Structure formats: C-alpha cells, structure tokens
Amino acid sequence: MKDTKQTHPHPVTELCADGERLYASALSAGRISRSEAEGAPCLLEFALLHPDPDDANWLQPVPPSVVLAQRLQPIEREIQERRRLSVDLTAAFEPFMAISTQMPPTTHAITVLEGVSRINAALDKAITESHTEVLTVQPGGGRSEHLLSEALQRSKPLIERGISMRTLYQHTVRYSQNTFAYVDKMAGARVEIRTLEELIERLIICDHDVAFIPAQAGDDMALELRHPGLVQYLINVFDQLWRRATPLQDDVQYEATVEGITGVQRSIAKLLIEGHVDEAIARRLGMNVRTCRAHIAKIAAALGSGSRAQLGYLIAQSGMLERES
Template sequence: MDTCDSNGAHRHGITQLCDAGQRLYASALRSGRIPRSEVEPAPCLMDFALLHPDPDDPDWLRPVPPSAALAQRLHPIEREIQERRRHSLELTESFEPFMDISAQDPPTTHAITVLEGGTRINAAIDVATAECRSEVLTVQPGGVRSEDILSKGLERGTAVVDRGVSIRTLYQHTVRHHHGTFAYAERLAEGVEIRTLEELVQRMLIFDRAVAFIPAQDDLTVALELRHPGLVSYLINVFEQLWQRATPLLEDVSYTPTPAGISGVQRSIAQLLVEGHVDDSIARRLGMNVRTCRAHIAKLNAALGSGSRAQLGYLISQSGILDQKN
C-alpha cells in the first residue's frame, strides 16, 4: 500500500487507499464518528471526502457511507460510458449509408495494407504477435542490437514461446561478436532457432505463414502488411533459401581459404565493391559500421597491392577470390 512520504504528503489514488486510511475509515464506520486528531496520519480521508466535520462537534469527524462515496465516484464514469455509447451510435448511423454501398462491391481482402509511422507499425505487429499460434519467421539485418532492444525482444519473444510458438530468426554474422546476442539466444533456447549470414535482404516478419511485414522505406517509417497468400508464400520461400545457407549461431562460420589471407568478410566486401557499391552501402548491407568496413577495404588494398579504388576493383576481378564460395 502507498503511504505518506517524508513530508507527510499522500501520493496515491482512492483505489490505492493507504493502510492508515483504510484502518481509520473502517474505525469511523464502526463507531459512527472519529476524533479529528486521529486522522492526521491519513489526510487522504478528507481529500477524498470520506470524512466530513460533525455539525455538533468540530473536534469530531463523521464518515460518509461507503455506498454514497462509491456512487459519487461512479457517477462521472457512468456518464462518460453513456457519452461514449451515444458517440458510438452516432458513428454507426454516420457510416450506415456507406455500408449499403460497399455491400454491393466485391469483398475487400486487405491483401496489402500500408502502415505509416512507428506507432501504427508496432501496433499491427503486436496484433499479429498476439494472434500467432504456431510459427514466427524473422529476418533482422544490421549489426549488433542495443541492450534495450534485446531486452524488449526477449520480453516479446518469451511471451510468444510460452504459448508454444516456434521462432526462427536470421541475423548477420556481425552479431556473433556481441555477447548480448548470445545471452538473448540462451534465454530463448527453447523454441527459438537463430542462424546468421554475411548478407541479408531487408527486414521481414512472417506470422503463421499467413501475414508478413516488410519495410516500404529505408528509414523504416513506412511498412507493408501483406496478407495475399501468393505474396506471403513467395516471402516464405525467400526465407527458407536464406535459412538453408545460414549457419546456426552457436556454430563456427567456416570459409574456404582465400589467396593472400583474405577473410570471408573481406571477400563479401570485395564482391560488393565490384558491383559498384559505396562504403556506406556496403556497411549497411553487411551489418557493420562504416569505419569497420573501411578498415577491411584497407586490408584488401594491402593484400592485393592496390593503390586506388579503381585499381582495387580490377585486382579483385583478376585475383579469383570471387570465384570461391563460402
């Protein structure tokens, strides 16, 4: 129960009446009145109008009957309920003419819904998460997650797994260098599989193979909610192909040896350089920061003996490192 703070001020509502308030109010009800001096530890009784001065003796207070106190507080709530009911009737009457018109049209399937703004996107994902009964597939590109994001993900994931729903998640290899991700995986070991790839497609969530969410803008402020069976099936196939190529998080990633000691990450960067991607784009696609990306490019320059970006692209093509597979 909440009580007074060090300054004697109450900080609770009437539904969380403090211990002193409950005891003194009950005493006043049993006796019919209570000395004013006794209620000093619980000024909330006067603030909430549960006691009022005795007209015959100002040193005493009389209790307001519980039924009267309850009715006094229920009245505005009931009035608000009535107002909301009235408003709902007005809304129904307002849309009724349009219902007649839409009934003549083919039924809408809502195969593609555009969601604008983080609040609406998260609300739609929350609904899909709550309704999910068997399986969640997620693709999460990018680098390591903050502790706050992992904490929220753990809370949401635990609630889903506890219902018997399985989760398969794809991250990028860069998360392997983050202890928080491993701790997250260990906490969700039951019912959750995590694999990683060097490069992933954009973020994607699929629930029960029936509804999918994908971004519609790079800044993730607009998303698409997809319920068309054909579109969802296509995205599931994309996920399954990526899943087969991915490595379980708790297993080591193996790369075929490359010339001049070039790592698998550097080979992926080399491929994107040849395709014409700039540093920012490469870093984003591989889930690393730009500084790390440029450090790998510098090592590629040194390994292949390149003195410029243009020469590096030529030397990559001539080296044969892109002919090998992970």
Template sequence: MIEFDLLHPDPDDPSWLRPVPPAIALAQRLNPIEHEITERRQLSIELADVFKPFMALSAQATTPTHSITVLEGRDRINAALNLAAGQCQVEMLTVQPSNRRTERSLVQGLERDTTLIERGVRIRTLYQHTARYSPEKLAYVEQLSKGKVEYRTIDELVERLIICDETVAFIPTRDDQEVALELRHPGLVRYLIKVFEFMWGRSVPLSAGAPYETAADGITDIQHSIAKLLVEGHVDEAIARRLGMNVRTCRAHIAKLAAALGSGSRAQLGFLIAESGILKADQPTTGGERPS
C-alpha cells in the same frame, strides 16, 4: 369514349354504340398491361437465377480483404506485431539486419518472443555475421536459447522481415522504421517465405563459429563479400550498410583485402579482384558446413 372502350358497337345494329360499364372497360384496358407486367416479372426472376452464381463470385472477388495495410508510427506497428504474435501458433520467421537496437525495442522483442516460446511456437531468425560480435544480440539469444529457436547469420541482408504462420508478414517501407506494411495476401506471404528459405539455406548457424576466419586463399569470408560489392561499384558507406558494419570496420577489411592481393590503389584492387578469380564460384563457408 371509344378510345377508352367506354362505348362499344351494338352487336344487333353496328350503327349504334352502346355504353360499356367503366369497370369492365378498365379491366379490358388493364388486362394486357398486367399480363405484360407478369411476363416481365417472370423474366426478371429468371435472369436473377441465371446471374446468381456469377454475382456470388463477384462479391467474393470484390469484398475488401485488407490484404495490404499501411502501419504508420512505431506504436501502431508494435501493436500489429503483438496481435499477429498473439495469434501465431506454429512458427515465426524473422530477418533482422544488424543495427543498434534500443533497449526499449530489445525488451519488447524479448517479451514477445518469450511468450511465443512458452506457447510452443518455433522461431527462426536470420542476422548478419556482425551480430556474432554484438553483446546485445548474443545476450538476447542466450535468454531465448531454451526454446524452439534457431539463429543463423549471413553476410548480407537487404531488409527486415517478420512472418507469422504463413498468414501475415511485415516489411518496412522507410529506413527510419516508422512506416511498415502488413501483408495478408496468401500469394505475397508465400513468396516472402520462399525468399526467407533461400537465405536460410545459405546461412550459417550462430553456434557454428566465426565466419570471418581466414580461408586457404588468405581472404576471409567477409572480405569475399566486400570484394563482390566492390566489383559491383558500391562505395564504402553502401558496403558497410549492406553488410551491417560501421564504415571504419569496412575500410579495415578493404585494407586487409588489398594487402592480401598486393594492391597499391583502389583502382588496382578492383582489377586484382577480377583477375584473382575469387568471385568465380561461391566460397565455402568457414566455421561450419553450408546447409544444402
């Protein structure tokens, strides 16, 4: 009873204990607890106010942005490309390594690009030099020639790339084009734009003429590219793939390169390429001035 303050010493005679009403005793026991609760609640409010700006920053940093999306299957890839193209308002950049595109893919690409051009979107596309001798590619370019389009070629392109409005980029992850990445991270997209501009500045306008014409040293532009890859140790199949031509054409160019340098064997050809000095500096682009 004393422990719960239900008995209290008599003020007139401390040897006696007087009963305390339970309501008063309970209030006396609860007051310090409620005071502590009030203090704790106030402390929690103050801590929440202090941490509020940090929580906001954390929420922004951890909110999923879907900056990298894996697209599996051609239908899903084309659907994502069509959506991005439909939202594109200013410019589309594309890198298209040479290959035999199917009629279906050409029609899909033509429909997508035609819609962009009608909307006033600028298109810049990079092909490999071999595209100059592809009837399908030339016909495709001709159908879009009335829009804000530019086509250039370069000897070697590593992989396919599509960028819309500095906002989204698409790159493949497999050679069969069945899996691609949709990139929306601003840093990644800006980096890929810089890669595109680097190649664009070293490419030749499609209308500038054939880049395979023989230079003053008797070696064509494409043969300079083949020579560089030969010295790096690539086999014929790898060179053909990287330059967008079939292996037979590649070997024909290698034979002409060997004849121009007076080589009687593959081993001697590598030595003569190194001795000739043809790879010591960038070769001038024939058929048109190299863009700065």
C-alpha cells in the same frame, strides 16, 4: 478598470469569471450599469446584455432561455441538414448493398503502416494471434540492449504458448555480447537462430497469415501484407536463406585465399566491383563503416593496390571471387 487581457476573447461556452459574476448580478437586479459591465465586454459581444431603452447608462440582461434558444437554433438546423444528408446517402448506396453481399469476402492485402507506434501495435497484434510459427529476418550488426529487451518482451507470449521462432541475423552478431545474452534468456524455448553474411531487408512473418516488410528507408513506415500468395512467396524466400545459413552455435568456416583474403573480405570485394560505396557495403553486411574500411585496406594491401580505382581492377584479375566458397 480591471485588466481583461488574460480573459478575452473567449467562447460563449467558457465565460470568464467577471462575465459569469456580472451576468448573474444583472439577472438578479434586473439591470447593470454600463461602467460596471466594462470589465466583461463579452456580455455585450454575446448579446447577454442589451441597452436599457429608458436610460443609456444602464444595460438589461437578456433572459438565459432566450440566449440559449438563439444559440441552439443554428446547431439544430445543421443537425437536421446532416440527418437529411445521412438519409440521402443511405438511399443512394442501398441498391449496391445487396450486390456486395454476393461478393466473396476480401481482406486488405496491403496496408501501409506509418509511425513506429502504429507499426509496433500491428506487430504485437499479429504476434499475439499467431498459432504455429514466427519467422524473422533482422539485418544489420549486433542490436542494442534496448531493442533486444523489446524483442524478448514481444516473444514472451509466444514462448508461453509453445510457438516456434526462427530468426536470421548476419554473421556480425556473433561478436555481440547482447545477442548471446538474449539467446541465454530464450533458453528452453522453441527458438532457432542462424546467421548469414548478407541478408535481405527486415522481414517478419506470422504463421502463413501476415508478413511485415519496410515500406521505405528508416523505421517509421512499413507494409502489412495479407495476400496469401505474397506471404507464401516471402516464406519461400526465408526458407531458402535459412538453408544457406549457419546455426548460431556453430562456427562459421571462412577459408582464406592464397592472398590471405577471408570470406568476409571476398564479400566486400564483390560489392566493391559492383560499384557500392563503403556505407552501402557496411549496411548490407551488418558492420560499421570503420570496420568495413579496415577490411578494404587489408584487401588493397594483399593485392598491392595503390588506389581505389586500381583495387577494382586487381580484384577482378586476381580471380578471388571465382574461388568464393
């Protein structure tokens, strides 16, 4: 007997090859032997064959029109029930439809975007629909060539339409060759880049219509904001940061203290006495943890600190943060 493990079970809509062949043969001949039908147990399971009343060794085929009617009956009954439910739902909500037409138009003020592909699709749509200006805040250090390539691809339609872009990075991108290569490719476009030592979380604003901010740590969830008040507030925050930032083409002036502590190190010192750990400080200043710890070691050496606990006390006593420029 033929092995049927690979073809059973299966739905009636996908008869196995043996089932199709034997059912067709039974319809042509008017019957089929039980032994032959054993190769396709689905024929009995789906009631395509039934026992011959005159001879138990034979099976007779059920006409396909009968089988089809039997299979369609519950489906048609369900369709009718669904239609009745649709009518009932429409009748239930119809009285409220007239009321809703009198309400002022609303937009989804806050939309949660989950998944990188959905976030990118929403960003691409908003950027494509921009008419005047796109503002972006990109915290962290130098971005990878892959990310900058994506940013360049997304910026192309803006450049072609003459839309201006203002971007804020952290000072650490000044040591990134990829960033300057990106700037060179954007030459001639209405693009301005400035840097700050410390930035808020990532932010993208398109015109005065929509803003995107992270919804949680990581890159797989964001909020799309369309409430005019919220968007304007974020534009004001961006403008304040922009006024404090230094154009990328200008040198950042770090005036060292008498102890030889630089501006970057003063920022690290301030975060240290606020209780932040090395990883959090590095993330906020857009540098890797190793570089951050090297700066902490230089601060400790300049102040003569022998321990981490003592370092916080010496920073406070030195007055270096009062002289922060």
